Amino acid sequence: MRKILLTSAVFGLAYAGFLGYQTVKAQDQELSPEEEIRLVQEFNRMMAEGINPGEIWAEMGKEAFKKYNLDKCDFGLGPGKIEGALAQLPRYFPDAKRVMDLETRIGWCLQQYAGMTPEQVKKFATQCWGKSQCMGEYDAIVMYVSMASNGHKINVNLKDPQVKRMHEIGKQIYYARLGPWDFNCATCHAGQKEARIRATRLWSADRPGEAGQAVSIFPKYLVRWAQPMTMHYRYAECMRQMRWPTFEPHSDLAVALSTFLYGTANGTEIKVPGIGR
Amino acid sequence: MQTLQHKNLLGGIYIDRRKFLLLGAVAVAGLTFAPAIKPAFAVSKLEEEVKKRLGVELSAIKETAEIKLTVPTIAESGANVPITVEADIPVEKVERLWIFVDKNPTPWIADVKFTPHNGQVFLSTRIKMGETSNVRAILQLKDGTFVMATEEVKVTAGGCG
Amino acid sequence: MATGTAIVRVPKEAQKGQVIRVQMVITHPMTPPRRDPQTGQETPGHYLTKLQLFYNDQLVSEMSMGGGVSANPFIALPLRVESSGVIKTAYEDNKGGKWEKTAEITVK
Numbered sequence: 001m002r003k004i005l006l007t008s009a010v011f012g013l014a015y016a017g018f019l020g021y022q023t024v025k026a027q028d029q030e031l032s033p034e035e036e037i038r039l040v041q042e043f044n045r046m047m048a049e050g051i052n053p054g055e056i057w058a059e060m061g062k063e064a065f066k067k068y069n070l071d072k073c074d075f076g077l078g079p080g081k082i083e084g085a086l087a088q089l090p091r092y093f094p095d096a097k098r099v100m101d102l103e104t105r106i107g108w109c110l111q112q113y114a115g116m117t118p119e120q121v122k123k124f125a126t127q128c129w130g131k132s133q134c135m136g137e138y139d140a141i142v143m144y145v146s147m148a149s150n151g152h153k154i155n156v157n158l159k160d161p162q163v164k165r166m167h168e169i170g171k172q173i174y175y176a177r178l179g180p181w182d183f184n185c186a187t188c189h190a191g192q193k194e195a196r197i198r199a200t201r202l203w204s205a206d207r208p209g210e211a212g213q214a215v216s217i218f219p220k221y222l223v224r225w226a227q228p229m230t231m232h233y234r235y236a237e238c239m240r241q242m243r244w245p246t247f248e249p250h251s252d253l254a255v256a257l258s259t260f261l262y263g264t265a266n267g268t269e270i271k272v273p274g275i276g277r
Numbered sequence: 278m279q280t281l282q283h284k285n286l287l288g289g290i291y292i293d294r295r296k297f298l299l300l301g302a303v304a305v306a307g308l309t310f311a312p313a314i315k316p317a318f319a320v321s322k323l324e325e326e327v328k329k330r331l332g333v334e335l336s337a338i339k340e341t342a343e344i345k346l347t348v349p350t351i352a353e354s355g356a357n358v359p360i361t362v363e364a365d366i367p368v369e370k371v372e373r374l375w376i377f378v379d380k381n382p383t384p385w386i387a388d389v390k391f392t393p394h395n396g397q398v399f400l401s402t403r404i405k406m407g408e409t410s411n412v413r414a415i416l417q418l419k420d421g422t423f424v425m426a427t428e429e430v431k432v433t434a435g436g437c438g
Numbered sequence: 439m440a441t442g443t444a445i446v447r448v449p450k451e452a453q454k455g456q457v458i459r460v461q462m463v464i465t466h467p468m469t470p471p472r473r474d475p476q477t478g479q480e481t482p483g484h485y486l487t488k489l490q491l492f493y494n495d496q497l498v499s500e501m502s503m504g505g506g507v508s509a510n511p512f513i514a515l516p517l518r519v520e521s522s523g524v525i526k527t528a529y530e531d532n533k534g535g536k537w538e539k540t541a542e543i544t545v546k
Contacts, residue, residue, distance in 0.1 A: 004296070007300045036351065039350045042349060046359040047357060050461055051463040051512055056463065059445070060443065133467045135440065199353060223354055223357035226356075277353045357509075382470075383504065386503070386504070389501045389502075390500045391499060392497075394493060394496065395518065399516040402507065402508075405508055
């Protein structure tokens, strides 16, 4: 009798193992990479429906814009004129003797019209870096001014010699291998061959239209931090991940990259805010 | 009757062919029915919550094609999963819509009380999911019955950035 | 710049008897309650508990929710409009926070 029971147990275990293996195999059905990418794109499309929470920052930004006297700030179209302003940035500003992108110009105007020192501007601009659910006035101002260009097509004036120069510098930096890991922007965001990190497909500055799709939606609301991310914060994060030296917001490095990216994006319609993980 | 002259796993025990086959059959039969025997303590948190909030057993709620539950097949982030529920059932017949996520620490997510002034049964929102799990939309009808739609969402690790 | 800043979006005009979608979004951390597995200490969390949808001061729909809903949540609900008027959204959270936001609609 014992022999019968023991043998049953052995057979039973073997069969159970077989059943278990079948179940696990069925659950772990791997999707093909193409299918996975398509489904992730579908997920991002669904997330973009409805109202983007980032729009609330624009409402807050309207107040902050007035509070910090930015109605005196000339973004290239006259003092306080923001409709279409983002679309023609970066551009050269004779009063500052610099090519500036939107965030750099906001930083400069905060010094001119809101009495901030450069250190205070930096603190103001990075107030929400590393945080989540942070409702910062700087991010709100950038969102407010950026949204006023919705529907406008990016039109960086690459004929201007100063702008052209920054575009060249930005391009060189983009493709120059730097830092302890020999990384650069092009490590992830260049080339003709499609690259991805897990299920996220990476855009490439070398494939037409993709740089435009990437930058025309900034500031971008990020659900993992429940707050928007501006371009300069995006640069800072990329550089941190690449182990490049610490990024300074509103620096010439930022302007050079913005000139290259927005210049490459010429013709793309601005649609702010975007949304992603 | 021939005796199989081989050692089986129990070592040194000889067993004849008939017994061998009989044991095999018993083992297979036993294991086929084993999953049906559920230990009494293995009630899921989902089942507990459904019982607590709806007053019915989850197993008593039937799936219906009249509820259209739209969720992404893959969610790159579990923090903000879009969910839309629409139902063909007239809103006058509906008391409440319940949303559950099987594997969340708290499976109950939200519920919506409808009135005829809503005009239709519809909800679109964003929910949190801790891991790959079923999402359930349960309609509580005014006649006391419940119907349900279930969809699975695979929550993956997103890319860099 | 605060928690509880809301947007309500509805069509400007609609036909009598039409069912419109009321789209809403509001800033709120929606932090769920947590229990530290080591110390057993509980944090109550900070989340919206209720959303009420009113049409011309009549309560149309009520949504109960908790920390399982996403931060800065987007919510859309249907509304059958019979006459012109005011759509009001009213939120409450577990710390006594209360916020309202309205929108107007013209019904022909």
